[in-house]
Amino acid sequence: MIIKGEIISKSFKGRGHIIIRNGVIKSVQREKPGEIDIDAEDKLVIPGLIDMHAHFREPGYEHRETIESGSRAAVHGGITTVALMPNTNPAMDNIKVIGYVKEKAREIGLVDVLPIGAITKGRNGKEITDFEKLAEHVVGFSDDGSTPQSFRVFLEATKYAKKVNKPILDHAEIKELSGGTMREGKFSRRYGISGIPDIAESIAVARDVEVARYTRAHIHIQHLSTKSSVDIVREGKKKGAPVSAEVTHHHLLFKDEDLKDRSSFKKVNPPLPREEDQEELIKGLLDGTIDIIVTDHAPYSLEEKNIDIEKAPFGISGIETLLSSLLLIAEKHEINFEILLEKVTYNPANLFNLPLRGDVREGYRADLVILDPDKEWKVTEKSLFSKGKNTPFLGRKLPGVVEMTIKGGRIVYRGITFD
Numbered sequence: 001m002i003i004k005g006e007i008i009s010k011s012f013k014g015r016g017h018i019i020i021r022n023g024v025i026k027s028v029q030r031e032k033p034g035e036i037d038i039d040a041e042d043k044l045v046i047p048g049l050i051d052m053h054a055h056f057r058e059p060g061y062e063h064r065e066t067i068e069s070g071s072r073a074a075v076h077g078g079i080t081t082v083a084l085m086p087n088t089n090p091a092m093d094n095i096k097v098i099g100y101v102k103e104k105a106r107e108i109g110l111v112d113v114l115p116i117g118a119i120t121k122g123r124n125g126k127e128i129t130d131f132e133k134l135a136e137h138v139v140g141f142s143d144d145g146s147t148p149q150s151f152r153v154f155l156e157a158t159k160y161a162k163k164v165n166k167p168i169l170d171h172a173e174i175k176e177l178s179g180g181t182m183r184e185g186k187f188s189r190r191y192g193i194s195g196i197p198d199i200a201e202s203i204a205v206a207r208d209v210e211v212a213r214y215t216r217a218h219i220h221i222q223h224l225s226t227k228s229s230v231d232i233v234r235e236g237k238k239k240g241a242p243v244s245a246e247v248t249h250h251h252l253l254f255k256d257e258d259l260k261d262r263s264s265f266k267k268v269n270p271p272l273p274r275e276e277d278q279e280e281l282i283k284g285l286l287d288g289t290i291d292i293i294v295t296d297h298a299p300y301s302l303e304e305k306n307i308d309i310e311k312a313p314f315g316i317s318g319i320e321t322l323l324s325s326l327l328l329i330a331e332k333h334e335i336n337f338e339i340l341l342e343k344v345t346y347n348p349a350n351l352f353n354l355p356l357r358g359d360v361r362e363g364y365r366a367d368l369v370i371l372d373p374d375k376e377w378k379v380t381e382k383s384l385f386s387k388g389k390n391t392p393f394l395g396r397k398l399p400g401v402v403e404m405t406i407k408g409g410r411i412v413y414r415g416i417t418f419d
């Protein structure tokens with residue numbers, strides 16, 4: 001297969017031809033190599049996106065999402081590799097459940113699934129799972145949705161992670177200090193919505209940085225959302241602590257102020273940032289403090305979400321709006337789109353040792369996306385493949401249409417036009 005288009009990747013930029021054989025990129029070149037199969041002239045050809053933070057809800061919560069609906073949503077969003085968090089029911093704290101998720105994803109065959117094993121059994125924060133047994137089946141360990149509140153348990157788990165050479169992906173939150181619905185500040189007071197103080201996050205971030213420095217284990221801090229958290233990670237990296245960090249696209253596009261309409265579709269944990277937090281998140285992205293951008297795709301049924309904001313569960317369905325969001329973020333914050341693209345392709349591959357992914361390069365897997373950045377699509381219940389329609393973009397037109405997603409040289413998504 002030969003694809004022609006405007007390529008954006010770490011290794012190759014500009015107009016070129018990608019020759020694919022046996023699911024692998026055989027070469028990337030400027031000259032026309034022969035008969036072109038897919039002419040994506042004037043469109044962008046980029047590496048398949050890698051989302052290191054998503055929830056597909058199966059097993060246990062199939063009314064919110066299944067591995068199949070999640071996979072379809074992922075490829076619609078241009079994502080070909082996705083790391084799944086272990087807060088299923090039962091939790092991904094044992095080989096049986098992890099094996100089930102892997103096998104199911106493989107059968108569906110649309111997207112490569114990287115399971116994240118639970119840090120503690122049932123994610124109860126108390127009893128550490130069998131890291132040695134699970135290590136070869138997972139890309140890392142997390143209790144996402146929470147984190148062990150006990151310093152001793154967290155430290156022990158981190159030592160195990162170091163031993164088996166896998167990262168801890170930490171949802172940094174001190175539960176005793178959180179509670180509440182939105183970020184505490186002038187807007188939470190103005191809107192009369194209960195507030196979550198920023199220290200509920202930053203104290204946990206400080207713990208993580210210090211534990212990483214002490215144990216030399218790689219701790220990846222999930223969804224940073226406050227200025228203070230970014231400062232702490234930046235300082236930790238300067239001191240050589242082996243930490244990395246992520247931010248979600250919704251934390252870069254929406255703010256606490258936007259909760260004026262009390263829409264539970266904007267209720268997310270950690271909560272949407274204040275202006276000064278968002279500015280620092282952008283700075284952190286640009287100076288390398290924040291390594292990657294993730295979706296934290298958290299689908300819910302409309303019945304669960306369409307209730308009073310104080311009672312609704314946290315989470316945004318975001319796997320289909322990542323790529324469009326990157327275009328919006330590039331425009332809103334005046335950032336080069338290429339820099340943002342690296343945060344969802346090259347950087348996660350590099351950070352989590354995912355070989356031969358995240359770049360358009362000879363010998364790499366033919367995971368590719370053809371994107372028309374000039375076209376728009378409307379986010380509707382119908383246009384989303386995810387069962388989770390809980391996105392603040394619902395009803396909005398977004399830039400950037402995924403025309404085709406290719407995984408391992410096979411077309412796994414072909415653009416469908418909705419009105």
Ligand SMILES: [Zn+2]
Binds near residue numbers: 144145222
């Ligand atoms: Zn989380």
